Amino acid sequence: MPLVKKGEIVADAYLHLGDEAEIPENDSALVLAARFLADPEAILNRGHSTGVIWPNNRDLDELVPYLGKLGVVALVFPTFRDGRAYSQARLLRERYGYKGELRATGQVLRDQFVLMVRAGFDAFDVRKDADADAFAATVKRYSVFYQPTGDGRVTALHRRMQARLAANTP
Amino acid sequence: MTSPLQQKIKITGPSVVTANRTWDGIVIYRDTQQGWTDELADAAIVRTADEARALLAESTADDVDAIGPYIAPVIVRDDGAIEPGNLRERIRRQGVTIDLPIPA
Amino acid sequence: MYAYDEIDRTLVNERVSEFRDQVKRRLSGELTEDEFKMLRLMNGVYLQLHAYMLRVAIPYGTLSAPQLRKMAHVARRYDRGYGHFTTRQNIQFNWIKLADLPDALEDLASVGIHAMQTSGNCVRNVTTDQWAGVAPGEVEDPRIWAELLRQYSTMHPEFTYLPRKFKIAITASDHDRAAIKVHDIGLRLLKNASGETGFEVLVGGGLGRTPFIGKVIKPFVAGRDILSYVESILRVYNQYGRRDNIYKARIKILVHELGIEKFSAEVEEEWQAMRDSALQLDDEIVADIRSRFQYPGYQTLSDTPDELTAASADPQFERWLNNSVAKHQKPGYAIVTLSLKPIGGPPGDATADQMDAIADLADKYSFGEIRVGHEQNLALPNVAKRDLPALWQRLDELGLATPNVNLITDIIACPGLDYCSLANARAIPIAQELTRRFANHELAEMIGRLHINISGCINACGHHHVGHIGILGVEKNNAEFYQITIGGRADEGAVVGTLIGPAVPYDDVANVIEDIVESYLALRARPDELFYQTVERLGVEPFKERVYATR
Numbered sequence: 002m003p004l005v006k007k008g009e010i011v012a013d014a015y016l017h018l019g020d021e022a023e024i025p026e027n028d029s030a031l032v033l034a035a036r037f038l039a040d041p042e043a044i045l046n047r048g049h050s051t052g053v054i055w056p057n058n059r060d061l062d063e064l065v066p067y068l069g070k071l072g073v074v075a076l077v078f079p080t081f082r083d084g085r086a087y088s089q090a091r092l093l094r095e096r097y098g099y100k101g102e103l104r105a106t107g108q109v110l111r112d113q114f115v116l117m118v119r120a121g122f123d124a125f126d127v128r129k130d131a132d133a134d135a136f137a138a139t140v141k142r143y144s145v146f147y148q149p150t151g152d153g154r155v156t157a158l159h160r161r162m163q164a165r166l167a168a169n170t171p
Numbered sequence: 172m173t174s175p176l177q178q179k180i181k182i183t184g185p186s187v188v189t190a191n192r193t194w195d196g197i198v199i200y201r202d203t204q205q206g207w208t209d210e211l212a213d214a215a216i217v218r219t220a221d222e223a224r225a226l227l228a229e230s231t232a233d234d235v236d237a238i239g240p241y242i243a244p245v246i247v248r249d250d251g252a253i254e255p256g257n258l259r260e261r262i263r264r265q266g267v268t269i270d271l272p273i274p275a
Numbered sequence: 276m277y278a279y280d281e282i283d284r285t286l287v288n289e290r291v292s293e294f295r296d297q298v299k300r301r302l303s304g305e306l307t308e309d310e311f312k313m314l315r316l317m318n319g320v321y322l323q324l325h326a327y328m329l330r331v332a333i334p335y336g337t338l339s340a341p342q343l344r345k346m347a348h349v350a351r352r353y354d355r356g357y358g359h360f361t362t363r364q365n366i367q368f369n370w371i372k373l374a375d376l377p378d379a380l381e382d383l384a385s386v387g388i389h390a391m392q393t394s395g396n397c398v399r400n401v402t403t404d405q406w407a408g409v410a411p412g413e414v415e416d417p418r419i420w421a422e423l424l425r426q427y428s429t430m431h432p433e434f435t436y437l438p439r440k441f442k443i444a445i446t447a448s449d450h451d452r453a454a455i456k457v458h459d460i461g462l463r464l465l466k467n468a469s470g471e472t473g474f475e476v477l478v479g480g481g482l483g484r485t486p487f488i489g490k491v492i493k494p495f496v497a498g499r500d501i502l503s504y505v506e507s508i509l510r511v512y513n514q515y516g517r518r519d520n521i522y523k524a525r526i527k528i529l530v531h532e533l534g535i536e537k538f539s540a541e542v543e544e545e546w547q548a549m550r551d552s553a554l555q556l557d558d559e560i561v562a563d564i565r566s567r568f569q570y571p572g573y574q575t576l577s578d579t580p581d582e583l584t585a586a587s588a589d590p591q592f593e594r595w596l597n598n599s600v601a602k603h604q605k606p607g608y609a610i611v612t613l614s615l616k617p618i619g620g621p622p623g624d625a626t627a628d629q630m631d632a633i634a635d636l637a638d639k640y641s642f643g644e645i646r647v648g649h650e651q652n653l654a655l656p657n658v659a660k661r662d663l664p665a666l667w668q669r670l671d672e673l674g675l676a677t678p679n680v681n682l683i684t685d686i687i688a689c690p691g692l693d694y695c696s697l698a699n700a701r702a703i704p705i706a707q708e709l710t711r712r713f714a715n716h717e718l719a720e721m722i723g724r725l726h727i728n729i730s731g732c733i734n735a736c737g738h739h740h741v742g743h744i745g746i747l748g749v750e751k752n753n754a755e756f757y758q759i760t761i762g763g764r765a766d767e768g769a770v771v772g773t774l775i776g777p778a779v780p781y782d783d784v785a786n787v788i789e790d791i792v793e794s795y796l797a798l799r800a801r802p803d804e805l806f807y808q809t810v811e812r813l814g815v816e817p818f819k820e821r822v823y824a825t826r
Binding site for chain 2: 301302303304307308322323324325326327355356357371372373374620621624625626627692693694701703704707753754755
């Protein structure tokens with residue numbers, strides 16, 4: 002599955018680990034939440050970047066203490082119809098101030114890219130090659146946004162106010 | 172969602188596979204030539220669960236032309252004429268049971 | 276009327292262009308049906324028994340004449356010359372081809388009409404009182420808040436894939452015409468003791484398989500906080516709403532399972548964490564939205580014009596006047612309901628020719644405005660009383676002046692098994708037969724206000740639970756049967772009706788309803804005791820005895 006970051010298809014710098022595989026000393030690794038929580042310090046102190054795959058039904062409170070030390074948080078869309086990770090993404094970015102890579106994994110399809118970007122995702126494990134190729138064009142599809150989210154785009158309500166102010170300023 | 176192929180298939184009499192055509196939504200039936208027809212008379216008739224399962228599998232494999240294939244009962248008259256086997260299928264075949272605001 | 280500006284229009288156009296691309300990818304096989312289904316639903320496209328169905332939003336039930344003409348155009352050009360108005364301020368076209376849908380949506384977009392989020396597990400079309408802005412005594416025009424919520428919920432990046440659909444309704448009047456108690460969120464606009472505008476917030480109402488009346492979650496949320504409060508509810512629901520069982524996925528089940536106290540505590544905690552966010556609505560923003568609602572330039576007119584006095588000599592006009600014309604905020608004006616329930620007709624249908632004619636009448640008599648109510652009727656909200664006789668003449672010619680508003684033949688019905696792929700039984704022919712049985716207007720008037728609601732399956736699109744008489748189609752041994760409930764209500768006193776006995780077969784439904792009505796006429800304490808009041812006073816037993824004694 003192609004990984005899209007900053008609008009481009011890139012190689013994944015992280016080794017995806019199952020529950021059994023040994024955690025590498027000399028490589029960036031993406032681990033499952035349960036394994037991470039079993040001994041977070043040991044995994045974080047390896048000297049290489051760590052990412053955590055966080056299930057969409059697990060409370061973020063357990064993850065929050067480690068956010069500053071994580072390179073990647075990967076949130077999961079078991080199917081594209083399950084939207085819980087959108088809430089987790091916004092909370093991580095907007096409430097807990099997470100600045101690292103926020104990766105969408107699972108059934109990540111083209112038609113959800115815009116929503117994902119707006120919710121704070123900046124990396125995408127895209128299911129289909131054609132969708133990955135279309136990423137840059139797809140996220141430019143919309144120029145109007147009604148809701149304020151952490152992505153900082155100006156909302157329609159505020160654009161109107163700005164336009165009104167500009168019109169009233171000689 | 173359970174795939175139709177994993178569902179237990181029980182049929183109680185002659186049956187067809189029906190679906191809606193993707194581009195316009197009209198009612199279609201699986202024919203004997205591995206294609207679709209809008210004529211019930213040309214539909215492939217199955218009489219056993221195994222036949223039904225095979226026809227449904229073949230139909231479901233075509234996700235491009237047809238939507239939501241399923242097995243529907245039919246009545247085969249002595250003269251060979253095929254009729255829908257229940258009210259829902261009759262309505263699908265023959266249209267609404269009321270006068271449309273604008274006659275078709 | 277709210278006028279879309281360039282920003283709103285751009286979004287609608289971008290959505291149409293996206294959907295055109297999605298349809299193209301579906302037809303080429305690039306998108307599977309499983310992937311496409313949610314996308315088409317969120318653009319209002321269902322697959323029904325015979326064809327695709329397009330459900331188009333009529334935000335807060337307000338339409339301009341050009342918008343209604345465009346609906347007529349779509350009905351003619353892409354469909355079979357008519358449309359069906361639903362119980363949630365939408366219109367449905369029943370025979371559209373997928374390949375034509377992007378063009379139809381583009382045509383609608385040219386007048387600021389769209390089908391965004393009329394289906395799917397997202398926030399649906401926000402509905403309100405069809406008399407908003409003209410009803411006497413309303414707190415303020417609820418459409419301003421409905422529009423703020425419409426914008427807020429359109430393409431929401433967090434709440435587009437909720438566990439299940441999510442419906443919000445707002446009322447600003449004591450008499451609730453928006454059925455807010457059977458919505459996921461119901462908002463009652465009010466002013467608190469210090470004169471501040473806000474809302475009583477209800478949550479967890481809904482019909483369907485497990486009907487619930489909404490519960491008050493917060494008695495007052497200030498207007499400036501309403502978006503953040505709604506977001507808190509949605510966030511709690513998105514995280515904890517059940518996704519394992521489609522029948523338990525609505526917020527009403529979450530509220531029921533957690534209990535309203537626990538649920539509201541969760542919402543409160545979430546809200547305290549974000550109420551001061553960018554969602555707070557400052558006065559200028561609300562004022563900006565308010566300023567884009569254009570109100571008619573009403574004249575000072577007589578409330579008892581000569582034209583009206585003269586026409587009242589005609590008993591047919593007088594009957595219609597008493598039935599279909601309601602009081603307006605402004606003296607000299609009236610709100611006119613156009614019955615889409617002709618005797619023997621399918622409830623809520625209008626032909627393209629009728630739509631065009633109504634648009635012309637709106638231009639001539641109602642400042643170009645048309646309203647759509649959840650009872651599946653239309654209204655002209657701004658008619659000068661002196662024009663009522665002339666308007667009535669035209670409506671009568673068009674078949675839109677049946678004087679049965681709120682009477683027994685003003686039936687709410689879903690499309691049922693004639694159209695719908697979910698239905699178990701037909702609804703429209705039942706409604707048609709009932710209107711024939713009670714076609715006599717004197718009889719209907721003697722019976723008084725009585726709402727019959729019919730659904731063709733448990734999903735309850737025909738709101739059968741909250742009909743004074745509710746009829747629910749079920750399938751039994753391959754035949755259509757109907758369960759009958761009585762005593763339901765959808766208004767401020769909302770209550771779910773009670774089943775009166777075993778389901779009855781298709782052919783017997785109208786007889787049973789006649790028996791129920793006869794029982795009511797015999798049992799009511801006074802001529803002005805309404806049907807539901809008699810049921811409330813006596814319970815269902817006396818009805819049950821009379822109806823089932825001979826069955």
